[in-house]
Amino acid sequence: MRIETDSIDDQTAVCRLSGELDAYTAPDLRDTLDEQVAAGCRWIIVDLADLKYLDSTGLGILVGTAKKCRQADGDLAVACNARNLLKIFQISGTQEILNV
Numbered sequence: 001m002r003i004e005t006d007s008i009d010d011q012t013a014v015c016r017l018s019g020e021l022d023a024y025t026a027p028d029l030r031d032t033l034d035e036q037v038a039a040g041c042r043w044i045i046v047d048l049a050d051l052k053y054l055d056s057t058g059l060g061i062l063v064g065t066a067k068k069c070r071q072a073d074g075d076l077a078v079a080c081n082a083r084n085l086l087k088i089f090q091i092s093g094t095q096e097i098l099n100v
Contacts, residue, residue, distance in 0.1 A: 001025035003032050012043040018050035021058035033065040042074025054085050
C-alpha cells in the first residue's frame with residue numbers, strides 16, 4: 001500500500017491510499033493517521049480512489065481515527081467511488097460513521 005499525505009491547513013489533511021489496505025499494511029496507515037492527529041489535524045479526508053482492497057483491520061483504523069478526530073472537535077471523511085469498497089462500508093454500518 002502507498003500512502004500520500006498533504007496538509008490543506010494547520011488542522012486539515014488529505015490522506016490518499018493506493019494498493020491494498022489489509023492486516024499487513026494497516027499499521028502503516030495507523031501510524032500515519034496518528035501522526036496527523038498528534039500534529040493537530042482535527043479534520044482528515046481519506047481518499048480511497050486508488051485503493052483496490054479493504055479489510056476489517058483497515059476499517060477499524062478508520063473508525064478509530066474518526067473517534068480521535070471527533071474528540072478534538074473535528075471529523076474524518078472518506079472519499080470513495082469503488083463499488084466493492086462502498087459495499088463494505090454499507091454492510092459494516094460504517095458509511096455514516098465515516099462520512100463516506
